[in-house]
Amino acid sequence: MGSQSLKDQYSTTAGPFNSPPFHTVERLPWTGLNRVFAAIYGCAILALLYHHVQTLANSKTLASFSITLSLLIADLVLAFMWVSAQAFRMCPIRRKEYPENLKRLVKEEDFPGLDVFICTADPYKEPPMGVVNTALSLMAYDYLTEKISVYVSDDGGSAFTLLAFMEAAKFAGHWLPFCRKKNIMDRRPDAYFSSPQFSSSEADEIKEIYESMKGRVENAMNRGEVSENYINNDEEREAFNKWKPGFTPQDHPTIIQVLLDSRHNKDITGHFLPNLIYVSRQKSKTSPHHFKAGALNVLLRVSTIMTNAPIILTQDRDMYSNDPGTPLRMLCYACDPAIQSTLGFVQFPQRFQGINKYDY
Numbered sequence: 001m002g003s004q005s006l007k008d009q010y011s012t013t014a015g016p017f018n019s020p021p022f023h024t025v026e027r028l029p030w031t032g033l034n035r036v037f038a039a040i041y042g043c044a045i046l047a048l049l050y051h052h053v054q055t056l057a058n059s060k061t062l063a064s065f066s067i068t069l070s071l072l073i074a075d076l077v078l079a080f081m082w083v084s085a086q087a088f089r090m091c092p093i094r095r096k097e098y099p100e101n102l103k104r105l106v107k108e109e110d111f112p113g114l115d116v117f118i119c120t121a122d123p124y125k126e127p128p129m130g131v132v133n134t135a136l137s138l139m140a141y142d143y144l145t146e147k148i149s150v151y152v153s154d155d156g157g158s159a160f161t162l163l164a165f166m167e168a169a170k171f172a173g174h175w176l177p178f179c180r181k182k183n184i185m186d187r188r189p190d191a192y193f194s195s196p197q198f199s200s201s202e203a204d205e206i207k208e209i210y211e212s213m214k215g216r217v218e219n220a221m222n223r224g225e226v227s228e229n230y231i232n233n234d235e236e237r238e239a240f241n242k243w244k245p246g247f248t249p250q251d252h253p254t255i256i257q258v259l260l261d262s263r264h265n266k267d268i269t270g271h272f273l274p275n276l277i278y279v280s281r282q283k284s285k286t287s288p289h290h291f292k293a294g295a296l297n298v299l300l301r302v303s304t305i306m307t308n309a310p311i312i313l314t315q316d317r318d319m320y321s322n323d324p325g326t327p328l329r330m331l332c333y334a335c336d337p338a339i340q341s342t343l344g345f346v347q348f349p350q351r352f353q354g355i356n357k358y359d360y
């Protein structure tokens with residue numbers, strides 16, 4: 001990473017201004033064994049390929065020529081796959097961040113703003129409640145809430161997704177202070193409610209609010225419309241009125257709806273809530289929309305005008321953050337002057353759980 005060689009980074013002992021380090025990187029033991037194994041395996045592959053080439057050169061019939069050629073091609077493909085997988089085994093490392101050291105040098109009020117992007121594309125393949133859960137796990141980060149802005153891009157152009165987020169905006173007022181108070185790690189509500197740590201009368205109350213929100217959204221979806229009894233005020237009515245006849249996911253004007261404004265909206269304990277903005281970009285059958293990349297580009301443009309945070313975090317709708325300290329961990333890299341000027345992005349490892357049958 002950056003101009004520092006990996007070797008220099010291994011010896012990182014001090015952070016900026018000789019403070020304790022913000023992050024360290026350590027080589028994993030037993031790498032030597034991987035390399036020896038790869039060398040032996042590589043020789044075996046080369047010998048096999050050499051054998052195929054020899055047989056090919058000496059083959060006398062068309063049948064043996066074509067069989068050997070197919071074997072050679074197949075083994076070349078397998079060899080390529082094996083070589084590309086070795087990159088991860090040659091120099092495995094473990095990175096560690098020390099947010100406590102960062103907090104000692106940088107005051108919380110001086111942390112940068114954070115614009116969070118979530119994309120969703122289809123309310124039936126990607127149920128709105130799933131996207132809401134993802135968003136809540138990010139809104140509940142351990143970070144000054146008024147510095148967080150969550151932008152949701154809805155390529156499905158669905159009133160149900162907007163309804164789900166209107167409900168989520170209200171639920172956030174209960175969920176965020178609850179997570180803070182209980183210091184919950186998994187801040188995706190449905191993951192928390194199905195975890196063994198979930199048990200207390202307070203948690204039961206929150207679960208009840210969650211279930212009633214979920215019920216309302218799912219009922220509306222089952223009925224196939226957001227009827228009058230889901231709408232609470234004129235502002236909400238005005239938003240849903242944008243779904244005029246002829247509105248389709250592939251052809252409709254832009255909808256941008258601010259659901260939470262961090263300058264005004266507070267949770268039940270009086271803390272400010274993060275910004276929450278619903279965006280469904282304009283679509284037209286005559287111009288390509290470029291899928292997720294197109295959606296992210298639109299969110300970039302919208303967020304630049306609305307909040308323009310120097311840090312952007314993006315997350316697919318089928319993932320969630322299982323560590324509320326993620327923004328601080330990211331800042332451990334972004335605030336390190338030694339790598340800051342060359343740092344483009346920080347990527348966190350993904351852990352796959354509960355993959356559905358379409359995701360293999």
Ligand SMILES: O=c1ccn([C@@H]2O[C@H](COP(=O)(O)OP(=O)(O)O[C@H]3O[C@H](CO)[C@@H](O)[C@H](O)[C@H]3O)[C@@H](O)[C@H]2O)c(=O)[nH]1
Pocket residue numbers: 118119120121122126153155290291292295315316317318
């Ligand atoms: O027109 C589209 C299509 C997809 N998406 C979103 O893009 C994300 C990724 O789509 P998904 O169907 O989950 O694709 P996966 O194959 O699971 O995703 C992997 O592969 C994609 C590229 O194929 C990457 O963009 C993803 O980050 C990566 O997780 C999701 O949030 C979608 O809602 C849109 O916003 N608009």
Ligand SMILES: [Mn+2]
Pocket residue numbers: 316318
């Ligand atoms: Mn996915």
